[in-house]
Amino acid sequence: MTREYIDGRRASYVSPIALFLFVVFLTFAVFNLLGSPIDFNNQGQNKGIEQGISEAEQEALTAQATAEAKLAEAKAGKGGDIDRLQRDVDGARNAVTVIRAAQGGTLPTNIASANTTAEKSAVDAINRAWQHARENPELTIYKLQNSAYKYSWLLIPLSVPFLWLLFPFSRRYRLYDHTVFVTYSLSFMLMLLAAISALTVWGGAGLVVGALFFYAPFHMYRQLRDAYDLTRFGAWWRTWFVSLFAFIVLTLFATIMTLLVAV
Numbered sequence: 001m002t003r004e005y006i007d008g009r010r011a012s013y014v015s016p017i018a019l020f021l022f023v024v025f026l027t028f029a030v031f032n033l034l035g036s037p038i039d040f041n042n043q044g045q046n047k048g049i050e051q052g053i054s055e056a057e058q059e060a061l062t063a064q065a066t067a068e069a070k071l072a073e074a075k076a077g078k079g080g081d082i083d084r085l086q087r088d089v090d091g092a093r094n095a096v097t098v099i100r101a102a103q104g105g106t107l108p109t110n111i112a113s114a115n116t117t118a119e120k121s122a123v124d125a126i127n128r129a130w131q132h133a134r135e136n137p138e139l140t141i142y143k144l145q146n147s148a149y150k151y152s153w154l155l156i157p158l159s160v161p162f163l164w165l166l167f168p169f170s171r172r173y174r175l176y177d178h179t180v181f182v183t184y185s186l187s188f189m190l191m192l193l194a195a196i197s198a199l200t201v202w203g204g205a206g207l208v209v210g211a212l213f214f215y216a217p218f219h220m221y222r223q224l225r226d227a228y229d230l231t232r233f234g235a236w237w238r239t240w241f242v243s244l245f246a247f248i249v250l251t252l253f254a255t256i257m258t259l260l261v262a263v
Helices: 002-006 016-034 047-075 082-103 117-135 137-150 152-164 175-201 206-228 232-262
Strands: none
Touching: 002 175, 002 206, 016 137, 016 152, 016 175, 047 082, 137 152, 137 232, 152 175, 152 232, 175 206, 206 232
8 A cells, every 4th residue: 555655546545644643533532432541549459560560679679789789899899980880779779669669559759860960950850740740640641642642743754764764875765755654654553552452451362462462563564565665685674673763763752742741
């Protein structure tokens, strides 16, 4: 479909933007229907979450012990940057404190600390945003979801430059081709996410959910190969980079949404 639309054979297909807007609406409608998966009132506690927190605590304690041992060796003259190791120890101890606070049903007042004066303003902003979220988590989730819905189109301009990096010197594939590819790809991935979310909440078979989840990279591979007329190997190695780029783009998008909510 991507290749056909780029080549001008469009009569049988919905335009990428129209499809993307419809899928965004459909996806967030599904999320609203499913409701929030987070129980902020500590109702319906399940053993899976408790076990996960317990395992996280053990990992954090192990990391703390390792950091403290390295700091002790550095102080004993065995080499190492003492200041950096001390910051590692402080960070590990803070992680243990946060996890234990979550186990007790409470959340810490601050989640970030400044090591230098230059970091103080940024850390203060992070902590203020965290305190607002801590006071009303339901409202924060609602704002994040609302912002993600309104600004979902940002995923397209954020993704296109990364895709261009895979064909930097190509005269055949230009910005328009990449934009069409990205828009159709995002539409499919959003529909896949909605399907996985619905099946998970409504008790879908784990095997089916897992198959849908792992189908995402295979879809990337097939779309790359067909849209850009690539060989199997050319599509295969580009799929790895597209997966990495997708993670980077989602991180950037999440950061932007968080900053919008915090303002």
